[in-house]
Amino acid sequence: MTAPxxxxxxxAALADATPVTRNRVVDLLRAAAILxxxxxxxxxxxxxxxxxxxxHRADLLDLAAWTHPLTWVxxxxxxxxxxxxxxxxxxxxxxxxxxxxxxxxLRARLRRLVLPVLPLMAFWAVLAPTAHALGxxxxxxRIASRASLxxxxxxxxxxxxxxxxxxxxxxxxxxxxxxxxAGLALGGLxxxxxxxxxxxxxxxxxxxxxxxxxxxxxxxxxxxRLSSTARRLALxxxxxxxxxxxxxxxxxxxxxxxxxxxxxxNAYPTRxxxxxxxxxxxxxxxxxxxxxxxxxxxRRVWLATVLVNGxxxxxxxxxxxxxxxxxxxxxxxxxxxxxxxxxPGAGGPPGRCTSRSWPC
Numbered sequence: 350m351t352a353p354x355x356x357x358x359x360x361a362a363l364a365d366a367t368p369v370t371r372n373r374v375v376d377l378l379r380a381a382a383i384l385x386x387x388x389x390x391x392x393x394x395x396x397x398x399x400x401x402x403x404x405h406r407a408d409l410l411d412l413a414a415w416t417h418p419l420t421w422v423x424x425x426x427x428x429x430x431x432x433x434x435x436x437x438x439x440x441x442x443x444x445x446x447x448x449x450x451x452x453x454x455l456r457a458r459l460r461r462l463v464l465p466v467l468p469l470m471a472f473w474a475v476l477a478p479t480a481h482a483l484g485x486x487x488x489x490x491r492i493a494s495r496a497s498l499x500x501x502x503x504x505x506x507x508x509x510x511x512x513x514x515x516x517x518x519x520x521x522x523x524x525x526x527x528x529x530x531a532g533l534a535l536g537g538l539x540x541x542x543x544x545x546x547x548x549x550x551x552x553x554x555x556x557x558x559x560x561x562x563x564x565x566x567x568x569x570x571x572x573x574r575l576s577s578t579a580r581r582l583a584l585x586x587x588x589x590x591x592x593x594x595x596x597x598x599x600x601x602x603x604x605x606x607x608x609x610x611x612x613x614x615n616a617y618p619t620r621x622x623x624x625x626x627x628x629x630x631x632x633x634x635x636x637x638x639x640x641x642x643x644x645x646x647x648r649r650v651w652l653a654t655v656l657v658n659g660x661x662x663x664x665x666x667x668x669x670x671x672x673x674x675x676x677x678x679x680x681x682x683x684x685x686x687x688x689x690x691x692x693p694g695a696g697g698p699p700g701r702c703t704s705r706s707w708p709c
Contacts, residue, residue: 386426411608517561560623
């Protein structure tokens with residue numbers, strides 16, 4: 350296919366120009382994970398309008414405790430760090446062979462991550478004061494802006510992990526699986542100090558420690574250290590056993606998404622449980638790698654994968670803002686599609702929803 354003459358090649362041109370040596374499963378997992386994130390956030394945000402026309406936000410995880418184990422599948426941030434480890438390990442080794450500097454390599458990697466944040470910040474810098482001046486409810490505006498900027502927490506953590514990639518790759522090359530064990534042990538120690546000492550700030554170290562450990566699994570994948578199905582199943586089994594012991598029989602919450610009501614929140618700050626979740630998810634998706642290779646070999650699937658990856662930062666950064674825009678549009682239409690009624694005599698979130706309620 351002839352490439353278009355525009356400034357940027359089309360998704361079809363990029364798909365057709367893909368080298369045969371590229372591991373397309375990496376791109377497929379990244380694209381699938383971002384779609385799961387969007388779907389999960391949109392479904393969990395149980396926004397509804399009551400009989401009086403007031404807007405409320407509940408949380409699906411609070412309303413339905415049976416959904417908590419589902420977060421072991423739907424909390425897919427570990428998948429991003431897995432594929433990030435694969436991609437960053439490959440990129441840094443290529444840079445080393447070319448004699449490129451660390452500063453140049455890091456600048457190129459961060460440009461793709463940081464620049465897309467600027468339009469989002471500019472959007473809210475204009476919208477928030479404008480909406481306030483037009484009489485928007487300050488509380489609702491504050492909730493909307495904070496929720497819309499939640500994706501930046503992951504980006505901040507990922508930027509630090511990418512910056513440390515040459516160091517963590519060196520640790521992997523010298524220590525192998527010992528570096529993963531050490532990372533999980535250090536993450537557990539951080540939690541111990543944080544929880545027992547009631548030192549929340551200490552717990553934030555695990556944004557780097559735990560996610561860097563999951564990043565190491567991408568290096569293992571890249572180096573063929575997880576090439577056999579037996580090893581992949583074993584990795585997943587270790588992750589499952591660790592999660593089971595720490596949550597069902599330990600002090601950590603079952604939900605991998607923070608609720609704010611748990612004694613030990615797994616997400617704020619990141620806890621060592623997320624590291625074991627990374628083992629579980631890495632073992633699971635890599636066990637499926639042969640199947641995924643066949644799936645992504647189909648041109649339509651690969652074209653869709655390229656298309657999503659080409660817009661992945663925009664999708665991730667803007668999906669909660671777009672949810673807010675839809676809710677605002679619903680309110681302008683009198684609460685259409687968000688109307689929910691409480692069961693008579695019941696308090697709190699709605700006990701049932703009308704047939705036109707979404708996503709309450």
